[in-house]
Amino acid sequence: MREFPLEFRRRKKLLFYPEQPERFTADFLEIGPGNGDFLIRLATRYPDKYIIALELDRPRFHKIEKKLSRRGITNVLLIYGDARVVIPQYLHSCRFERVYILFPDPWPKRRHAPHRLMSLPFAQLLAGLLRPHGEIYLATDVRPYAEWVAENIVQVPTLELRGFPYSNENLIRDYEETFFERVARREGAQIYYLTARRRR
Incomplete structure (x- = not known):
């Protein structure tokens, strides 16, 4: 599958909180x-x-920015921008212990598929950013999207997918129900959890 063209994303000005980051690790x-x-709970924990x-x-960026500022949280770098642009540009040297992707837009229509996160190239990119035995966590209430993500992850040799193709039990470390999960459950949706671990 082709990657979604990012030219218009690159033209958007990136925003940072704090405005002058001291580190990109x-x-x-x-x-x-x-x-x-969830971000605030994780940073506090x-x-x-x-x-x-x-x-x-952008409105969500500013909303989170205000929450972080009010609580005096200093161990978070918040970036407004497309992950598919920001990661190669700024985070390529990072090695993460955990990556969380919770209830991303599934773009369910076939013609919108190139917009989806966790394409095979993106899964390969994230795999390269994990520490040994680091993990990627994903949650969604859209089964076809969960299956699509699982199909891509299993093609990455350095990743091991737990609970293949997905689990109805929460396997995400330190996870607590998010706003989007509460909305989905109120509507009677099933939640699908995926965990991928770097083999080495």
């Missing part, structure tokens, strides 16, 4: 933190860990 990465509640969060929606 971290222990954890979250792609698409949504309203930021692990004050000695540094976290990078990438948010593509």
Whole structure:
């Protein structure tokens, strides 16, 4: 599958919080933190860990920025930008212990498939950013998307998918129900969890 063209994404100005980052290395990465509640809980639980969060929606970026500032959280670098642009440009030398992708937009229509996160090239990119035995966690309420992600992950030799093709039991470390999961469950949706571990 072809990758989604990113020219218009690159033209967008990246935003950072803090505005002048001191570092682009971290222990954890979250792609698409949504309203930021899980990110804040994780940062509070692990004050000695540094976290990078990438948010593509500008209003959400500013909402999370305010939450981090009000709580005085200093172990998070929040970036407004497309993960497929930011990671190769700024995070290529990172080695993460964990990567969280919780309820990304599944882009369910076939013609929108190139927009989806966790294509095979993107899964390969993330695999290269993991520490030995580091893990990628993904949660979604869309079964075809979960199956599509699993199909891509199993093609990456350095990744081992647990609970193939997905699990209905939560295998995500330090996970707590997110806003989007609460909405999905209220609507009667089934949740699918995927965990991929770097083999070495």
